[in-house]
Amino acid sequence: MQFMALIYNKETGNHDPETFQAYGKFTQDMIAQGHFKSGDALQPTATATCLTIRDGKTSLKDGPFSETKEQLGGYYILECENLDEAIACAAQIPGAKTGTIEVRPVLAL
């Protein structure tokens, strides 16, 4: 089954080459182990726009959905046997050491 690992971290505004390299290595490991489905990093929350439609009226708001200490900065979709395997994979995501990784199963339709 598939799990999504959502990566929450404090936004520092710059991506140091070491972190970049660490993510590259993690991605390669996941591909080699057959877990990798997809994954991306996001632009910072300063680029976020929230959209709502109420009573047919569209409104836009500048900024992320919620102002929290840690922001969603990227994600992976991983193919894993069970939660324990997904947690073992998520534990290798570089951001786990500084932020929080939320692991959730993808709804199979």
Next chain:
Amino acid sequence: MQFTTEDEALARVYQEDAGGVLAVLIGQFRDFDLAEDALQDAISEALLGWRRDGPPDNGAGWILTVARRRAIDRIRRSVTARDDANQREVLSRLEDNDDEAEADQPIPDERLRLIFTCCHPALAPEAQVALTLRTLCGLSTNEIARAYLVAEATMGQRISRAKKKISATAIPYEVPAGNELEVRLVSVLDCIYLIFNEGFSATAGDRPVRADLCLEGIRLGRILYKLMPHPEVGGLLSLMILHDSRRDARTDEDGTYIPIADHNRNLWDQNKIDEGTNLLLTCLGQSRPGPFQIQAAISAVHAEAKDAVETDWAQIAGLYGALAQMTPSPVVTLNRAVAISHAETPEAGLALADTVADELQAYQPFHAAHANLLKRCGQSNAAANAYRRAIALSTNSSEQEFLEHRLAELSTQT
């Protein structure tokens, strides 16, 4: 209704084996609800069948065989409705395995897998507790709700949410291997201790001790130690048995809490003390110390003392020091401070307790202990304030009453 010997045989099987049967059923069907429903079906059938034919030699085996068939019936009913080829294949495999002769076989013990699943750290501690009591101890949702003083509907939701999370996230039904085992065992031990402790120092209600939860905690500890004789499992079991040996001395006739210093030590259960101490010695002999073995050792030092004064406080202070190194926490420091106040001077204890005052501002036992230390250092006014703070923070009426007494004593002395 008149209870027959057949009913008693069934009650015995239910108490002793229901958890084991359920563990096997969940292992086979990977569905908590289906397993529980099928077990209930089998119990209902036993209630009628055993009265008619007498109880079978292997009651648990009988229940398991019948429950397995009822589970297959239940799946069959839901499958025909949807006509799912995949499920039909699973079904036929299950039916092939359904062997009459199995009723005579001993049931494989799968409770370890069940307890590691129920105590998976991905589940909230209160959900782990509820699920463990429900499945391994066979308590009804209503009984668990009453034990924790929450509405039955709330507890029902808590349990069903936990079951849903197990199935939706595919929490594996297995005992973790290798390094993972030590980490996950901590979660299992904490869950069992949480059950025992809620019984031993009830956080709510009007009684300080709730023996039912103490007994369930010890029962779980015994099951776990039998299946996994790890020294920390033995340490936890020893700790619970040693605590439990003092149960009758912890309250007076009115149910008011009595601190260990004022216990009538003749009320301590010597058999339990012997059992707990011997078990602890066996565990310590394996030279793999852990926090539960150290806590049991502290309890054992109390158990061997004739009274509070003769207690080997220096050894207790040393053990709390070792515990603080393994699992540092302000509560451990507070307990060490109390031990030092007896082993050395009240002033030395008070000085150490003051170092964790900020962190423990909202912790009732801190203010009670702090009050006692202040009193012994001759600071009556500060002691009175600390008692008032403890009373305000206490949620247990028996404990409040005890603290009120202490506060009153303070003003009569000065």
